[in-house]
Amino acid sequence: MSDFKYKRVLLKLSGEALMGSQSFGIDPAVPLRLAEEIRPVYEAGVEVAVVVGGGNIYRGVQGAANGMDRAQGDNMGMLATVINALALQDTFEKAGMDCRVMSAIEMRQIAEPYIRRRAIRHLEKGRITIFAAGTGNPYFTTDTGAALRACEINAEILMKATNVDGVYDSDPRKNPDAKKFDTITYSDVLNRDLKVMDATATALCRDNKMPIMVFDINEPGCFERAVSGQNVGTTVFE
Numbered sequence: 001m002s003d004f005k006y007k008r009v010l011l012k013l014s015g016e017a018l019m020g021s022q023s024f025g026i027d028p029a030v031p032l033r034l035a036e037e038i039r040p041v042y043e044a045g046v047e048v049a050v051v052v053g054g055g056n057i058y059r060g061v062q063g064a065a066n067g068m069d070r071a072q073g074d075n076m077g078m079l080a081t082v083i084n085a086l087a088l089q090d091t092f093e094k095a096g097m098d099c100r101v102m103s104a105i106e107m108r109q110i111a112e113p114y115i116r117r118r119a120i121r122h123l124e125k126g127r128i129t130i131f132a133a134g135t136g137n138p139y140f141t142t143d144t145g146a147a148l149r150a151c152e153i154n155a156e157i158l159m160k161a162t163n164v165d166g167v168y169d170s171d172p173r174k175n176p177d178a179k180k181f182d183t184i185t186y187s188d189v190l191n192r193d194l195k196v197m198d199a200t201a202t203a204l205c206r207d208n209k210m211p212i213m214v215f216d217i218n219e220p221g222c223f224e225r226a227v228s229g230q231n232v233g234t235t236v237f238e
């Protein structure tokens with residue numbers, strides 16, 4: 001434990017991260033790899049909460065673009081996050097890591113309802129605790145769910161796993177001259193409309209002084225180094 005700076009972290013995984021080389025759904029190799037990324041931190045006794053997205057299966061805005069009621073589509077998107085959470089739980093447990101899934105939408109047969117105090121208890125007992133179904137409300141994202149849960153459980157930092165190694169002033173996949181920030185303020189992210197997280201999530205972190213670290217989940221060992229206190233990507237704070 002002494003090697004790690006943080007004692008309680010919230011890891012946000014996008015649904016797309018679970019697709020791996022596939023164009024939809026879950027590449028089974030990805031949860032396995034994620035389990036191994038989390039293992040050293042988990043075994044050292046760091047409390048790890050996870051929020052997983054659902055974009056690999058469904059997003060409400062897609063449905064709305066095709067004429068579906070937005071709230072209906074968002075409900076489908078939230079259910080997609082539960083599918084991902086159950087897949088992660090299965091993998092983590094098979095890897096010998098204790099894990100609970102708590103859902104913001106009650107579905108007691110397959111996941112516990114989200115109860116803040118119980119979530120904290122799971123974490124204290126060393127269980128990886130996955131928060132599914134986002135905030136439980138349409139018109140939000142799982143980034144906002146991650147910001148909300150990080151604040152609620154008093155996580156020390158929100159670790160936002162992405163496919164790039166930090167926050168850039170423009171898209172590094174399109175602009176070879178894009179400049180990476182080591183640190184940046186919440187206000188700069190919002191004013192420059194940088195795509196770290198959506199504005200609601202960023203504002204919630206700003207208002208509650210929740211630091212965000214944006215890092216590349218495809219880089220082996222990055223999560224472990226981040227939890228040990230290295231700035232492995234971009235840190236967003238005041």
Ligand code: UDP
Pocket residue numbers: 013014015016052053054055056058059060061073074075076077078079080081133134135136137138139140141142143144145
């Ligand atoms: N969603 C929602 N409320 C929430 C979180 C998620 O309605 O609090 C829905 C929304 O339709 C979203 C989908 O669930 O598009 C999947 O979540 P998200 O797009 O955040 O997943 P990610 O981009 O992280 O894969």
